[in-house]
Amino acid sequence: MGYDRKYGNIVSEFGDIPPDEPVIVFRGRDRHIVTLMNAYYNMCRSGGDPLSASPEHHLEIIKETIADFQQWQMENRDKVITPRSDRYIQRMRGVNEAEDGNNG
Known part of the structure; x- marks a missing residue:
């Protein structure tokens, strides 16, 4: 299982991606x-x-x-778009807000 910064954990059908290996996913809509x-x-x-x-x-x-x-x-x-990574940004904002709340 690899890790993509936008989509998270990526599982290979054949299990040949080590967990610490970075992976990137490109979609047909890109x-x-x-x-x-x-x-x-x-x-x-x-x-x-x-x-x-x-x-x-x-x-x-x-x-x-x-x-x-x-x-x-x-x-x-x-369905073809110019990628923006909006959901990734929202997810990261949520993580950062949660971390900020834990530090107060």
Whole structure:
């Protein structure tokens, strides 16, 4: 289980994420995800040099994931947003207010 600052604990179906490893979750509704994933694909493909490029099977997974995001966004245009992390900010304010109340 990893930890994402916005979504909290992230559980992997295969249980291969150590509890102390940071994780980030990008969702289909994120307006920037396709651009981000294309940049990631290009970085993995080139790796900075031929010896550090990702294997072809990893690149295929990325391409398939990009296609999944594109398809979802085309079918759900009304749900695609520019992320704001409002719930995270509200949650953090609540934590900070609770901590302030405990210190008084």
